Amino acid sequence: MRVEAVCTGCSLLCDDIVVEVKGGRVKKVLHACAIGAKRIESALEAERALKPLAGGRIVSLDEAVKQAAEMLREARRPLLYGWCNSVNEAVRLGLELARKVNGFFDGPMSVCHGYSIWYARMKGIRPPKLDEVLDRADHVVYWGCNPAESHHRHASRFAVFPRGEKTPEGVESRSVTVVDVRPTRTMRIANHRLIIPPGRDAALAKLIAGELSGSRGKPSEAGVAEEEFYSFIESLKRSTYVVVFYGLGLYSAGERSGVEGLYELIKVLESSGVKAAAIPMSGHYNMVGAVEEALSATGYPYAIDFSGGQPSFSQEQTAVKLLSKGEFDVVLVIGSDPLASMPRQAVSGLKKSKVIAVDYQLSLTARAAELVLPAAVGGVESGGTATRMDGERLELKPFLEPAGCSRADEEILKMVAKEL
Amino acid sequence: MDVYKLLPKTNCKKCGHTCLAFATKLILREVKLEDCPLLFEDKYAENLAKLRELLEPVMDTYETGLKLDESKCTGCGNCVVVCPANVSVDPSVARGMGANSEEVVFRVEDGVAKIVNLERCRRFPPDRINCRMCEQYCYSKAIEIY
Ligand code: SF4
Ligand code: SF4
Ligand code: SF4
Ligand code: SF4
Numbered sequence: 001m002r003v004e005a006v007c008t009g010c011s012l013l014c015d016d017i018v019v020e021v022k023g024g025r026v027k028k029v030l031h032a033c034a035i036g037a038k039r040i041e042s043a044l045e046a047e048r049a050l051k052p053l054a055g056g057r058i059v060s061l062d063e064a065v066k067q068a069a070e071m072l073r074e075a076r077r078p079l080l081y082g083w084c085n086s087v088n089e090a091v092r093l094g095l096e097l098a099r100k101v102n103g104f105f106d107g108p109m110s111v112c113h114g115y116s117i118w119y120a121r122m123k124g125i126r127p128p129k130l131d132e133v134l135d136r137a138d139h140v141v142y143w144g145c146n147p148a149e150s151h152h153r154h155a156s157r158f159a160v161f162p163r164g165e166k167t168p169e170g171v172e173s174r175s176v177t178v179v180d181v182r183p184t185r186t187m188r189i190a191n192h193r194l195i196i197p198p199g200r201d202a203a204l205a206k207l208i209a210g211e212l213s214g215s216r217g218k219p220s221e222a223g224v225a226e227e228e229f230y231s232f233i234e235s236l237k238r239s240t241y242v243v244v245f246y247g248l249g250l251y252s253a254g255e256r257s258g259v260e261g262l263y264e265l266i267k268v269l270e271s272s273g274v275k276a277a278a279i280p281m282s283g284h285y286n287m288v289g290a291v292e293e294a295l296s297a298t299g300y301p302y303a304i305d306f307s308g309g310q311p312s313f314s315q316e317q318t319a320v321k322l323l324s325k326g327e328f329d330v331v332l333v334i335g336s337d338p339l340a341s342m343p344r345q346a347v348s349g350l351k352k353s354k355v356i357a358v359d360y361q362l363s364l365t366a367r368a369a370e371l372v373l374p375a376a377v378g379g380v381e382s383g384g385t386a387t388r389m390d391g392e393r394l395e396l397k398p399f400l401e402p403a404g405c406s407r408a409d410e411e412i413l414k415m416v417a418k419e420l
Numbered sequence: 421m422d423v424y425k426l427l428p429k430t431n432c433k434k435c436g437h438t439c440l441a442f443a444t445k446l447i448l449r450e451v452k453l454e455d456c457p458l459l460f461e462d463k464y465a466e467n468l469a470k471l472r473e474l475l476e477p478v479m480d481t482y483e484t485g486l487k488l489d490e491s492k493c494t495g496c497g498n499c500v501v502v503c504p505a506n507v508s509v510d511p512s513v514a515r516g517m518g519a520n521s522e523e524v525v526f527r528v529e530d531g532v533a534k535i536v537n538l539e540r541c542r543r544f545p546p547d548r549i550n551c552r553m554c555e556q557y558c559y560s561k562a563i564e565i566y
Contacts, residue, residue, distance in 0.1 A: 016517040029530050031518025033495035037531030134516060148496065148559040156497035161557070162516035163507070169444050170514070171502060171557065172424070185559045189498065 003399045008085075008285040008379030009036035010151050011389040012130075012158075019399055026400070033152035040380055043400055047361050049374040050404025061405050064373055065412070068332070068356050069419030071371070075330035077307065078103040079353075081319050084112075084284035085335030087384025087396065090409035091286070091293040094334065097417055099306045104328065106319035108336060109291055110302040112248065113282040115315075116259045117291045118301035120278075123263065127279045128243065130157075130390045135164035136275070139239035141177045143262065144201060144249020145281040148185035154281070155189060159245065166241070175235045179204065180249060192232040197223040201250050201258035208233070209268040241275040282389050284335075285379070289387030323349035332356045334409060335375070337363035358412055374406040382408035423474060426467040428458040446475060474550070485566050486543070486554075488526070488535055492562035495531040499554035499563060500524070505540045526554070533562070 005017040009032065018030040019040065026044065029037045042048070052064035059067075072078050080098045083091050084107050098105040109117070120127065133140070140159045147154040155161055160171050167173035177192040178184065179201075187193045196204055204222035211217075211233050219229040236242065244266070250258035262278055269276035282288055291301045298304050300313035322328065323338075324345035331353045339347055340363065350365075357369035360377045376382035381402040385393050402408065407415075424443035435442050435455045445451040453459060453475070459468050500506055500513060503525050507514045510521040519527040525540045526533045542549045543565070555563045 016512075018518065018520065030520070031497070031528050032531060033497065033528065034493075034531035037495065148494075152494050152496040152559075156501040157516040161498060161501040163514045169440055172440055172444060188559055189557050 004397055005040075005399055006379055006386075006394055006396050007032050007036040007039070008377075008386065008396065009033070009039040011282045011285050011287060012151050012154055013285060013386055013388045013392075013394050014153055014157055015394055016157075021399055024400060035152060039377070042361065043377045043380045043403060045361070048403060049357075049359055049362050049366060049372055050406060052374060052405060053369075053372040055370060061373075061407070061415075064371060065415045066419055067371055068373060068416050071330050071354060071356060072097075072101045072103070072332065072416070073420055075101065075103075075328075077328050078330040078332065079319055079323070079328040080105050080332045080334070081107055081338060082332075082334035082336035082358075083107040083290040084109055084282075084287040085378065086286060086290070086409045087378055087382075087386055088286065088289045088293055088393070089384045090334075090413060091290050092297065093410055093413040093417065095294060095297045095304075097413060097420075098304070099311070100417065100420055102307050102309065103332075104319065104322065105294065105304040105306065106302050107290060108284060108341070109282075109287050110318040111320055112284075113280040113287055114291050114302045115256060116246070116250075116280045117282070117288055118295070119256075119259060119263070120280075121292075121295060121301075125263070125277075127390050128277045129392055130159070130279075130388065133243050133279075133390075134158045134162045134167070136166045136241045137243040138167060138173060139175045139177070139236060139242040141179065141242065141244040142186050142190075142281075143179040143244050143246040144181075144251075144258070145245060145247025146180065146184045146186050147245070147281065148188070150247075150283065151281060154245070155186075159243070160189060175239060177232055177235075192228060192235060194224050194228055194232060199255065200224075202255070202261035205258070205261035205265040208236070209265045212236075212268050212272050236274075239274060242269055243276070244278040245281050246278060247281045279390055286386040288389060288391060289385070289393075292387060292391075320346045323347075323353075325349065326352055328353050330354050330356070332358065333365050333369070334358040335360075335378075337365045339363070339365040339368060358409060360406060373412050374404060375412060376402035376406045376408045378409070381406065382410075384408070384410065423471065426471050426474070427456065428464060428467075430458065432458065434458065446471075486535070486538060486541060487564045487566070488533060489562045489564070490532045490534070492560040493532040494560055495528045495533060496559050497528055497533075498557045498559060499533055500526050500528060502553045502557050503541075504551065504553070505542050509540065 007014040020028040051058045163170040176190045178187045178190040179194045207217045219226045266276045298311040303318045326349045355369040356371045357366035358373045360375045379396040383396045383398045427439045506524045509523040510519045542551045555565045
């Protein structure tokens with residue numbers, strides 16, 4: 001049987017995937033890149049979480065759910081962490097759960113693209129849809145990101161190679177610029193390669209804006225090679241629709257000035273009569289959705305503290321910071337592996353707390369957890385809606401039954417909430 | 421892109437296209453050099469000679485070939501979408517979608533590109549064009565044309 005699917009391997013949510021399924025097994029995956037194909041195949045992997053575990057012992061799902069509810073109920077200060085790899089419906093339930101247990105709601109978005117997603121929303125900026133980029137953008141800039149390694153199909157599915165209404169020759173109708181601190185594979189498809197020292201993103205944005213508004217600066221101020229810079233400026237001036245896809249490179253050293261500088265540059269481009277937009281290249285498939293759900297439920301993007309009953313928020317108080325101070329006694333981790341990805345101090349805080357892991361794989365975090373609730377693989381075994389990097393909501397099209405005792409995130413969260 | 425660079429780049433549209441579109445059509449053999457009147461002016465004589473050389477058909481097509489190293493490939497799909505032969509047999513590829521037709525040169529299966537129909541490549545008859553688009557735009561240097 002051939003079925004259509006939406007890939008949840010990254011925030012591009014490629015919706016042209018075709019899967020051949022036979023007897024409940026995947027026979028072939030068409031069109032997904034290596035990351036996407038791997039995610040689909042992971043549903044059948046050995047590292048898969050299939051049974052609920054309590055203290056390493058297999059228990060029934062009911063038992064595990066009861067224990068999770070009890071841990072959360074009795075927690076002095078619970079953290080509910082993850083959400084970027086869960087569908088919007090599950091995020092909503094997570095926010096309700098956090099409110100109910102007076103918990104702290106956060107995830108990788110607070111140290112990743114959460115800020116830029118929030119910043120754009122605050123300024124009332126709505127990014128264009130990727131289909132519009134396909135049809136109209138004649139200059140695509142990859143800034144501080146390397147889609148050749150992280151979002152493999154970004155250029156071929158939407159931004160560079162497809163032929164659109166105003167871009168009839170595909171790659172030859174567009175200019176491609178890559179800004180990064182070192183040569184990258186993405187530069188292989190670029191016309192302009194701007195290499196800058198780390199942390200000079202804001203300076204470069206300012207320099208470009210200056211060129212456009214007639215106040216010339218020196219390329220050396222941003223540490224960029226002169227010849228390359230001016231040929232980029234020439235090409236930029238000829239462009240009619242510029243879209244900048246930016247990555248975490250813009251946050252070097254935890255600075256936010258890169259993102260702010262970029263949006264200033266977008267404004268300058270627009271006022272010089274060029275259509276321009278910026279879109280963050282978020283990694284996890286539903287990071288944009290997680291931030292948007294949090295904003296619409298509480299007015300805050302992430303790092304939301306429900307301990308006082310009413311939600312409160314401080315940019316400086318993220319899960320990573322509070323974990324480093326050993327603040328949480330119980331941590332529910334959903335679709336994330338903080339033990340493998342957080343800085344050392346936060347990890348030692350995490351190790352001191354009791355962890356409930358909701359995941360489809362036995363990640364480092366799940367292996368060390370007090371309690372494991374096996375989750376279905378989103379997009380493969382369970383559905384719901386997810387939000388693409390451009391804000392487009394897509395309905396996932398699962399094509400396998402959840403393996404073993406695994407359940408959709410939503411179902412698990414509902415069961416836990418009911419037990420509270 | 422090399423072809424484009426050698427055109428007059430005036431976008432005069434005497435050929436009925438922009439210079440950029442004309443360049444692509446030249447490569448695809450949909451138009452002839454003679455369709456651009458400007459090229460036959462004296463000042464473009466050198467460019468014209470170079471263009472003739474560039475567009476010379478691949479002499480013996482069986483001396484040409486294309487290798488795809490699947491171990492390097494990440495399934496990015498750049499080759500699938502950039503390939504003019506793919507686009508002409510499966511129009512949805514022009515919009516960046518995966519190739520569902522069995523007639524394409526490449527498509528991505530289980531996360532890596534596979535050569536499905538090498539003879540569709542425009543380097544082979546009847547086209548015999550010196551196209552190297554897939555090789556040029558592969559992120560991973562997985563494609564080698566020889
Ligand atoms: S680019 Fe992202 S969404 Fe598309 S197939 Fe690859 S992993 Fe999946
Ligand atoms: S006639 Fe020649 S110069 Fe004029 S647009 Fe066509 S290709 Fe370009
Ligand atoms: S060389 Fe052949 S396979 Fe490669 S892009 Fe050109 S026509 Fe397609
Ligand atoms: S362009 Fe290269 S890396 Fe991308 S799918 Fe084709 S062969 Fe693989």
